[in-house]
Amino acid sequence: xxxNSLKQLYVEELxxxxxxxxxxxxxxxxxxxxxxxxxxxxxxxxxxEQTKGHVQRLEQxxxxxGETAKAKKCDGLRGILEEGExxxxxGEKGPVLDAGLIAGxxxxxxxxxAAYGSLKTWAGQLGDDRAVRLLEETLNEEKAADKKLTEIxxxxxxxxxxxxxxxxxxxxx
Amino acid sequence: xxxNSLKQLYVEELxxxxxxxxxxxxxxxxxxxxxxxxxxxxxxxxxxEQTKGHVQRLEQxxxxxGETAKAKKCDGLRGILEEGExxxxxGEKGPVLDAGLIAGxxxxxxxxxAAYGSLKTWAGQLGDDRAVRLLEETLNEEKAADKKLTEIxxxxxxxxxxxxxxxxxxxxx
Numbered sequence: 001x002x003x004n005s006l007k008q009l010y011v012e013e014l015x016x017x018x019x020x021x022x023x024x025x026x027x028x029x030x031x032x033x034x035x036x037x038x039x040x041x042x043x044x045x046x047x048x049e050q051t052k053g054h055v056q057r058l059e060q061x062x063x064x065x066g067e068t069a070k071a072k073k074c075d076g077l078r079g080i081l082e083e084g085e086x087x088x089x090x091g092e093k094g095p096v097l098d099a100g101l102i103a104g105x106x107x108x109x110x111x112x113x114a115a116y117g118s119l120k121t122w123a124g125q126l127g128d129d130r131a132v133r134l135l136e137e138t139l140n141e142e143k144a145a146d147k148k149l150t151e152i153x154x155x156x157x158x159x160x161x162x163x164x165x166x167x168x169x170x171x172x173x
Numbered sequence: 174x175x176x177n178s179l180k181q182l183y184v185e186e187l188x189x190x191x192x193x194x195x196x197x198x199x200x201x202x203x204x205x206x207x208x209x210x211x212x213x214x215x216x217x218x219x220x221x222e223q224t225k226g227h228v229q230r231l232e233q234x235x236x237x238x239g240e241t242a243k244a245k246k247c248d249g250l251r252g253i254l255e256e257g258e259x260x261x262x263x264g265e266k267g268p269v270l271d272a273g274l275i276a277g278x279x280x281x282x283x284x285x286x287a288a289y290g291s292l293k294t295w296a297g298q299l300g301d302d303r304a305v306r307l308l309e310e311t312l313n314e315e316k317a318a319d320k321k322l323t324e325i326x327x328x329x330x331x332x333x334x335x336x337x338x339x340x341x342x343x344x345x346x
Contacts (some may be wrong), residue, residue: 001263002263002264002265003260003263003264003269003270003273004265004269005269006268006269006272009269009272009273009276013276016256016329059188063292074255074256075252075255075256076249076252076253076256076280076284077252077253078252079248079249079250079251079252079253080248080249080252080284082248082249083189083247083248083249087176087226090174090175090176091175091176092175094210095179096176096177096178096179096181096182097176099179099182099291099295100176100182102291103182103186103288103291106287106290106291107249107284107287109281109287109290110283110284110286110287111249111253111280111284113283114276114278114279114280114282114283114319116277117279117323118275118279118326121323121326121327122272148257150290150294153291153294154294
C-alpha cells in the first residue's frame with residue numbers, strides 16, 4: 001500500500017506503536033520474573049501498569065479518528081524484545097542479568113520515545129489537539145521510566161556485578 | 174554462551190552496537206538518495222560521516238580491551254532498518270516520505286542513545302575511563318543528531334505534507 005499523505009503515515013505509525021505497546025505488555029512479566037533487585041522489579045511492575053494505560057490512550061486516538069484500533073507488526077520493537085529474550089536465556093539471576101535487563105528495557109523506552117515524538121509532531125501538524133495531549137502524556141511517562149532505569153543502573157544495581165571486576169581491570173591497567 | 178560477568182556483558186554489547194553502526198553506514202546512503210529536503214539530506218550526510226567515526230571509536234575500545242573488533246547480529250537495529258526500508262518502498266519522493274524518513278532515523282538515534290548510555294555506565298563501573306570518554310563523545314553526537322532531526326521535522330519539512338490535510342481535519346472536527 002502506498003503512503004501518500006501525512007494522515008496515512010500517522011495512522012500507519014499509530015498501528016505500529018499499538019503493536020509495540022501490546023508486545024511490551026506481554027514481555028514485561030518475563031523481565032519482572034527474572035529481575036533480582038527489588039527496586040528494578042518495582043520499576044518494571046509500575047511500568048507494566050502504565051503500559052496498559054498507553055494501550056488505552058492509543059485506542060482513544062483511533063476512536064477519535066473514526067478508525068478501529070489495529071496493530072501492524074512492529075519489526076523494530078520485536079527485534080529489541082528478541083535481544084531481551086537472549087539476554088534472559090544467556091544469563092543467570094543476579095546483578096549481571098539485572099544490568100542486561102535494564103539495558104534492554106531502556107532500548108524499549110527509547111524506541112517508544114522516538115515513536116511518540118514523531119506521532120506527537122504529526123498530530124499537531126494535522127490539528128488533532130486531543131491526540132497531541134494523549135501522546136504527550138505517554139511520551140512523558142516513557143521518559144520518566146527511562147530516567148528511573150538510569151538511576152537504578154547508576155546507583156547500585158550494577159555495583160555488585162562490577163565491584164570485583166573493576167578492581168581487577170584497574171590492577172591490570 | 175552464558176554471560177556471568179559485567180565485563181562479558183559489556184563486550185557482548187560492544188559487539189552488538191558495532192554491528193549496529195556498520196549497518197547504519199550501509200543504510201544511510203539509501204535514505205540520503207530518497208530524501209527531498211536539502212536540510213534533511215545534509216543532516217543525514219553529516220551523520221553518515223559521524224557514524225564512520227563511531228565505528229572507529231568502537232575499534233579503539235576493543236583494542237584497549239585487547240579484543241578484536243567483532244560484530245554480533247543486532248536484531249533490534251536490524252528490525253528498525255527493515256521498518257525504514259518499508260517506509261521507502263511504500264512512499265514516493267516528497268514531504269510525506271521525508272517525514273517517514275525522519276521518524277525512522279530518530280528510532281535509529283534513540284536505539285543508539287540507549288545502547289551507548291548503558292555502555293558508558295558499565296565502562297565507568299569497570300574503571301575503563303578512556304572508554305567512558307569515547308562512548309560519551311559518540312553519545313553526545315547521537316543526541317545532537319536526534320535534536321537536529323526534531324528541528325527539521327517541526328520547522329517545516331512536514332509542513333507541506335500536513336498543510337492541506339490539517340485544514341481538512343479541522344474543518345471536519
